[in-house]
Amino acid sequence: MLMVDTPRSSDRRGGPAPGGRARRIDPRDRAQLADSPVSLRRIWRLFAPHRARMAFVTALIVATSIIGLAQPFLVREVVDVAIPHQDVPLLLAAVGAMIGVAVLTSLFGVVQTWQSATIGQRVMHRLRTDVFAHLQRQSLGFFTRTRAGEVQSRLTNDINGMQDVVTSTATSIAANVTTTIATSVAMVAISWRLALLSLVVMPPAIWLTRRVALLRRTITAQQQARLADLNVQIEEGLSVSGIRLAKTLGAGPANAARFADTSADLVDLELRSSLAGRWRMATMQIIFAVIPALIYLVAGLPATSGGMTIGTLIAFTGLQATLFRPLMGLLNVGAQVVASLALFSRVFDYLDLQPDVPEPAAPVLLDPQHVRGEVRFENVGFRYPGADRDALTDVNVSVPAGASLALVGATGSGKSTLASLVSRLNDTTTGRVTIDGVDVRDLDAQTLAAIVGVVSQETYLVHASIRDNLRLARPGADDAELWQALAAAQVADHVAGLPEGLDTIVGARGHRFSGGEQQRIAVARTILRDPRILVLDEATSALDTATERALQDALDRLRVGRTTITIAHRLATIEDADEIAVLDHGRVVEQGPRASLLDAHGRFAALAAA
Known part of the structure; x- marks a missing residue:
């Protein structure tokens, strides 16, 4: 039971009606199947848990088609026998049977729709959740390479079409085949x-x-x-x-x-x-x-x-009229099969994606509460997929537990790329990044997220309340903890002054707040998570001077006892960094404390002077 089609633009193509749009095989569907063939066994596995219900639906379809064929024979009996001979008992029986057939086939149709819709919805639910969960495991690089609209189309248009596999196309094909055969036999039997x-x-x-x-x-x-x-x-x-x-x-x-x-x-x-x-x-x-x-x-x-009798003629013309619809439907089977397989192929393509940043097969057990926070970049190299040169080359940097490292350099020098390796937004091409001697690739995603907190220059708030946005970091946090985090991020007074306080809806992407307010809420969210390692990627870039100073003070207090990696263009924000690494075209060209780098009159001194 496969037949379904994918909505394209405003064209939601369903089962054919008499004289409705005929179906040709879409070249795009052919191309999709040529690139990614689909195993029928794999499709069957989606429906296998529902095989009993599918058998029941099929039985209902067959029963409905067969019972419905009684109508012409009943009409012939009424016209040829009951009415001419004034046979009232026969007339009542025939009319009652006609009404009974109509009621019974209608009830069967309701049950059939209920059962087939149940199958379609459950298969759709399984696919939708499987694809969404699988995409959550993909790397950041996948989403930068893939159009957001394409991802949404796979999760909505393509998967929603799965319901039509059972509720529309497959059941209509089964009904068309049954009706065509039964009607043809009945027509021969009548004349x-x-x-x-x-x-x-x-x-x-x-x-x-x-x-x-x-x-x-x-x-x-x-x-x-x-x-x-x-x-x-x-x-x-x-x-x-x-x-x-x-x-x-x-x-x-x-x-x-x-x-x-x-x-x-x-x-x-x-x-x-x-x-x-x-x-x-x-x-x-x-x-x-x-x-x-x-x-x-x-x-x-x-x-x-x-x-031939009048009743036979009336019965036959009734049967003949019902034959046209299923025959037209069966002519579209070929196009429907190809379109259906193409739909499955597109969905399976996403399910078969291999994550660029895979979960470890045997993750190392590391308690976030007992992590010291030492970070090491050992011979790290990285190249983005499709790039013609490395973004990072042979980077060796150590950040002792509780210390702070500042990454500086011109735009495109590799600062953000290097920092992204700590939280595994990307994986190294060569070398490794370790936390307390453990390769970050050996930590599961939840453990690493509990250890490493990230505040980037691109703040993202979901369309929900401030409370809900903060609890993304720690779902069980109470209001007192939320206010404490907001105070540390220097935004508690502003939130307290809002009419709805923590229940204020931030709007799509936080548009109800200024850039600085959004960034401070994001910082509060990271503070609430209480990570042992902080990665601050231009965390204060959207703030005015006074607010930046206040937030910087809060971050300075927060950094006590934590390892901090800060990316900054404005050197004033990293004056207190224990160590500074200067990057140029993906290489560390200078490293050391601020004072010694200034005294060396090298690249950092030139940046400071600029």
Whole structure:
């Protein structure tokens, strides 16, 4: 049970209806499967826990199709026997049976939808949580290389489509197959002559309908592409930045002309789409008029009627009308199979990602409460994936427990990259980074996060209350501890002055607060975690002079007894550092206390003078 399709733009393609959009195999789906083939056994493993429920759904589909076929035979009995002979008991029984069939098939349909939706939702839940958890284990580099929209699409569009595997496409295919077979058998049983006529007439009718539907699908695809172009032009051309660019470059008339061309293309496509839609409707109307008319003709001619009764004719035309829908649906099976497999392939691609920063197979047990905090960079080299040169080369630096190291250098010298290795945002290409002699690659992520606290220059606050943002660091912290951390970060008075205090919602990415306030809340969050090692990546960069001094004092008090690695462009923030390492193009070119580096009149002295 595989068939599903992936939503593309505004096109949520579902099961086919009579005369609905026909399906061609999307070249993108073919390419996806060529790059990443899918094992049917792996797909089956997703549904294996629900095989009993799936068997039940299949049984309901078959039962519904078979029971529904009783209606034409009941109609024939009413028309040919009950009414002409005024057989009231038979009439009541037949009518009661007709109502019973309708009620029973409807109830079966409700149960079928409930059961199939349950399967789809549970499979979707498992995949969604598995993919999200697996992506949490990916390195920072993965997210810098991958568009955020693509990640979101895999977690929403692709995985949401999994529900359609059971609730829509798979069940419709099963129903179409069952209905087609059962209806064909019933048509032959009622009248083999009329069944033979349908066998001759139906194929060209279905072919014509499909050709018209495919034509409209092609036009619709072109229409969506041009509409996307129009939206991009509106977004780019009428934004503040776009208007500024157009005015400074004098590009306004060219933008207007380009927009007019796109709009004119849309007019043409709209007209073609409307005409194709009208042709589709006209084709369907003709087919649904011609086929019954031919059946009436054959039934009325003495040479071909074979003594056919009115009831038989009515029953047969009813069956014939129901055959068109499942046949059209079955014509789309090939495209649905490919699209479904492509959807699974895209999701499995993410599940098969190997983390750049993998969890250790046998992590070293290191109690964060008893870590001394000695950090060593031993022959460290690092190169970003796809880069043509190393970002770090043969770095050897030691930071004794409780000491402070400052990393300075020009932009791009490797300061942030070196610091990122301590918290394993990246892993070394060569060499190693150790904490108390233990390679950080041998510590599990939770232990390392408890030991190393990071405050970066890019503050991130989630869209929640201040309390919730702080408790990301320590979920069990009480309000007293939260206020203590805020006070240490020199932001308690500001939060206390807010109408809702700790319950104040910070807004998306903390937009309700200034950059300095956001950074101080982030510092408070790190303080609350109480790490043994602090990595401060331009932690005070967004603060004014007075607030920076106050926060620096708080950080100075916080650093007592902790190992601190500070990255700074403003040398005034690292005056009290025990050791300074000067980086240039990924190499440590100078190292030592501030005074000795100044006396050496080398690179650090030049930076200080600048």
